[in-house]
Amino acid sequence: MIRFMVSVLVFFIDTLYRDRPYQRFYVLETVARVPYFSFLSVLHLYETLGWWRKADWLKVHFAETWNELHHLLIMESLGGDKQWIDRFIAQHTALAYYWVVVVLYGTSPRSAYYLMELIEGHAYHTYDTFVKENAAQLKEQPAPQVAINYYRNGDLYLFDEFQTCTIPESRRPTIDNLYDVFVNIRDDEGEHVKTMVACQNPDAQKTFKSPHTQDSVAQKIVLPPASEQEVQAAEQEADLVTMG
Ligand SMILES: [Fe+2]
Ligand SMILES: [Fe+2]
Secondary structure (H helix, E strand, O other), rough: HHHHHHHHHHHHHHHHHHHHHHHHHHHHHHHOOHHHHEEEEEEEEHHHHHOOOOHHHHHOOOOOOHHHHHHHHHHHOOOOOOHHHHHHHHHHHHHHHHHOOOOOOOOHHHHHHHHHHHHHHHHHHHHHHHHHHHHHHHHHHOOOHHHHHHHHHOOOHHHHHHOOOOOOOOOOOOOOOOOHHHHHHHHHHHHHHHHHHHHHOOHHHHHHHHHHHHHHHHHHHOOOOOOOOHHHHHHHHHHHHHHO
């Protein structure tokens, strides 16, 4: 059933957008990030009802949406969203998909993670084929500013946070041209696959941790208690703010 759902979506997008890669990637990125919104919505519901609380899952899934958002921004900067029909198809498909995955995640989280594993795997192969077939052209084109900001110049905490099978700060992309951008988008999709596999682990409910949580635990980072002077300085600052 899950495989059928994915193959329908993939067939639909691949057939409709055979010769328009940036529009195809725009639609793919708009639709394929929606399940992470569904996961977050259901997890927030569980928290609100007091059924289940695990901050690490929220952190990782939010970091995944943040990564996919930047893929989408890159596609938009390349003109993938210029025509209203592409925006119409992408946004309406995404809306329907959101609710399908909310129901699926609420009834069978592991099936929902398997669905995402397949979608991310498809995204990986789509980008892999694209970079191999268009390497020379892509190397001659500049990287969009949004990609440079995200992969190279920005705060990379959330970039590390969605890669649960990679040590934080070990992956720092080089972004010199459009080829580098697509290689890193492809590699991101590969990291999402690994994270989705980790989420399906039978012990995941107890053992799944965000990369920075693992890092903190492994290094046993314990902040020293605040000194007397630091406490006094903080109190004085608070007084100033109140008076101001
Ligand atoms: Fe993506
Ligand atoms: Fe993805």
